[in-house]
Amino acid sequence: AVVSTQSTGDPSNINDYVSLLFIKGEGMDDGAAKAVMDKMTSSGEQYIEKAKASKDDQEFMFFYSNGASGKVTSSVLEAMENPASADKPMLVVLDIPEGGKYCVIECDMPTPDLVDSALADYKAGKLTMQQLC
Secondary structure, eight states: OOSEEETTSOOTTGGGSEEEEEEOOTTOOHHHHHHHHHHHHHHHHHHHHHHHHHTOOOSEEEEEESSTTSHHHHHHHHHSSSOOOTTSOEEEEEETTTTSEEEEEEOSSOOHHHHHHHHHHHHTTOSOOEEOO
């Protein structure tokens, strides 16, 4: 299972897990982006350890990208009905295993807490999911 991968990494099992994709976008401070990416890495490691301990599948996968040109990012943006602009930072929750759905969480200055709140909102069914094309 993948903890967190750059957008140029192997996304082959993205169809098997609910995934979070963080896109840095233009103009976001590198330090702030690194904090979000570090949070995604640590969250991914926690989910892997939890899965190992329970012998269940990993619940989430985490990907991040500096822009729209990576393998995962470009594929996701192309599959959106109304693609969001990758100029702004965003977090995308992808639920491909349950029917190919997604939710874009846009914000001007994402923080590491956004990762936790997105996961909690997804688990609680609070996100408005849209259908991938």
